[in-house]
Amino acid sequence: MKGRIYKFTGLALVLYSLVYGLLTSIPDLPILEQSIRNLFYHVSMWFAMVAMMGGSFGYAISFLSKEDLHKDHRSVALAQTGMLFATLGLATGMIWAKYTWGAWWTNDPKLNGSAVTMLIYLAYFVLRNAMTDGRKRARISAVYNIFAFIMMIVFIGILPRMTDSLHPGNGGNPGFNSYDLDNRLRLVFYPAVIGWILVGTWIASLRYRLRKLES
């Protein structure tokens, strides 16, 4: 029962944000208009992705200190789930960009950040596939994982603050202050983020158990 509570909470929050996100009233902003609802579906994906990658990073550190292969399995499962969220975030973002900016892709610090993040983690999976020996593979990929996570934080967290961007919420801060000051949006956005993180944890735990059975 204990393990079920977070799963059902996550599902309920996601369902709530999916439905209520379409129904709720929104601030009347030029250009963004109705597409501001993408805040619930697109931005929450990236929050969930960073949370998953952060978990993967944490398990990589704990593997290096404890040499417990279960930690490695958890680390990979979380990275894979994070990759799923990144793909979804990229897809929702590209559709939004096509209708708001008129192009699928622009040279924007945030878009570059997400592209590089995905490349980094794809390289991580390539590295894992290049080795077969369990313990050595776990250790080497943990080293890469830790290094990669730090670089990712630099690229998506620090660099966008130093350059200008078209992306909503920018002009110094890559967060979401400028339009999220509206409480109606917060009421859906925060539950969406928490819900997706919980669902992501659930997916990752399933993948972890699958890996454990396979090995």
Add this chain to the structure above:
Amino acid sequence: MSKIRPLITRFFQQELRNSNALFSLGLYLLGITYLIYLLGGNNAADSTWNTLLWVVVFFGTVSQASRSFDFESGDYFFYFQTLIGPGPTIIAKLVFNATYMSVLSFLTWGLFSVFYGNTVFSPLLFAAGLLLGCMGFSVVLTLTNGIAQRTNGNATLSTVLAIPLLFPILKLTSALNVQAMVGVPFIDVLDLLGALAALDIAIGLLAYLLFPYLWQD
């Protein structure tokens, strides 16, 4: 410290003796710079000039660094592992690679100046950008080559691992260098310089902490 200095000297001697690799790198620089000249790079705008310079430096450093841990094949690895240990080895390697890459990038800058003219407004700032960039390159490429070497010397793997990790450094340095070419007040690029230096130090420390884990068997 007493271990690091002779190690660095040793790396340089080894590199100088290996004249084949040295000449092929020089030929690459000369060849690619002249190729760009032939294809009309001599009337490039500032940002294109800078981009071309970084692309040339990028591939030069990648190919230079890919030989970082060649010497470790066989008994040599155990020699280093037991006698010197991972800490001094990584520091010596980082210093060696950073120095080598800086020389390489300044050479490229020189060649570019000869062929396409030097339009850099503040050379000192430009040089600082090159140096800081090469330090970052050295950290990322040394670590990824260490990783690739441990997966039984898969040479393409190190490039695959390094390229996305180099993007943040490349982005910062080329931004800094464009500013140096245009010529802006020093105060305006201070945060860029600071960010780049902080990034270099942070990843250098990280590489130093992580490298010992690569060396266990």
